[in-house]
Amino acid sequence: MLSRSVQDYLKTIFKLQEGGAVSTTEISKELKVSGASVTGMLKRLSAMELVDYNSYKGVKLTEKGKVVSLEIIRHHRLLELYLKDHLEFSLEKVHEEACRLEHYISEEFADKIDDIMGHPQFDPHGHPIPTKSGVLSEFEDKPLNEVEVGANIQIKRLSDTDSELLAYLEEMGLMPGVQLTVLEKAPFNGPVTVKFANEEKIIGNEIAKNIFVIMNCDEIPE
Amino acid sequence: MLSRSVQDYLKTIFKLQEGGAVSTTEISKELKVSGASVTGMLKRLSAMELVDYNSYKGVKLTEKGKVVSLEIIRHHRLLELYLKDHLEFSLEKVHEEACRLEHYISEEFADKIDDIMGHPQFDPHGHPIPTKSGVLSEFEDKPLNEVEVGANIQIKRLSDTDSELLAYLEEMGLMPGVQLTVLEKAPFNGPVTVKFANEEKIIGNEIAKNIFVIMNCDEIPE
DNA sequence: AATAATATTTAGTTTTAAATAAAATTTTTC
DNA sequence: GAAAAATTTTATTTAAAACTAAATATTATT
Incomplete structure (x- = not known):
């Protein structure tokens, strides 16, 4: 191993x-x-x-290296979703647990939770989950601080490195899938004002960098 | 760690x-x-x-050593039961997977699956699961080859070292919880004849050593 | 009680994985 | 083409875990 x-x-x-x-x-x-x-x-x-x-x-x-990498990433993302949806882990804790367990679960374990969840396409941060055969769906996204004013967007994924930030975003309700409209962007890397759930919220530039969004669409793209 | x-x-x-x-x-x-x-x-x-x-x-x-050991055993047994009942692992595969994962799951992970399963007392082999506070319930059992003729018994647990044997026992229907009557014991470590599900079965002495039983009772003892 | 057999420890090595600092080399940049 | 930056080489380091062979302690045997 x-x-x-x-x-x-x-x-x-x-x-x-x-x-x-x-x-x-x-x-x-x-x-x-x-x-x-x-x-x-x-x-x-x-x-x-x-x-x-x-x-x-x-x-x-190499091809071999890609296969192995995708396997690990698959483990990680399946675990994150499973921990969150089936074991009731909070969003800010799934990353650490998945980072450890991804190295030790068997292929069979990964396949079982994949089956149970019905072959999901995205993890709780909005990252695509590679298929068992190693296909990773791609989507175009960009950080919220780079979006033009007036855009209707959807949160696609959150950077998952800082668990404190994640907890804060969760509390704010800024989660993958949420629909936003960009109302204003202050110059010189100032904060971004968005409308969501009929409220206006102001999001600091540093935070906005960690929120990745896509142009609005009804379905999550493949 | x-x-x-x-x-x-x-x-x-x-x-x-x-x-x-x-x-x-x-x-x-x-x-x-x-x-x-x-x-x-x-x-x-x-x-x-x-x-x-x-x-x-x-x-x-030491006391500290016991606490750590019981924690690991708790992880192992909770995992075995969870793998079997919730992830549909076959009985002969749970041991290996649990042996690996027991070292890497967090306390929180163990607690979550414990909650989901409703704080079970025994693992799929009939071994008692330590409580979170480190209490391990004991029960008296003995190998099938040492039981006297005529006894009404219940399979309590199976030795879990040989997965081929486990697969064989599972196929025979010789699982924890099953009720048996000992009809005959051939001398000189010969096979044991038992009645179960209204059929007679002959079990070799070496196999009988790996089947641990308790005297019959309605409830599994604590 | 002396000796033989067994169990255990000590001492010294080995292996493997992963990291490091300092020096040497290659590549990039101005 | 020289200086700066990136990268590799060389030689060590650390740590965990194992091993063999020799020494020592314990237990059993006569």
């Missing part, structure tokens, strides 16, 4: 690799380890044929 | 310590590691105040 560290490196590379090859420094910053440690791990991952690694040129996941 | 190895040593000591202090060799045989490795670990456990260890005299769990 792959170690937890190896799995975490793969997850990180997957997350960062949208813009082509991923550099040592990017990984180093994300995982908060030294560059030398990253180089060491990249060599190991390369020997396991999980990444294509060229010195000084960065890494990319 | 305690490592998986540490947790496994504690579980093993708990299991073996009914007859007083546990010897190095007993642990060594159970975990299939060298005696020297056991001594090394016992020193570490002792430094952590999880066991009382006296060279050459064996170990006992």
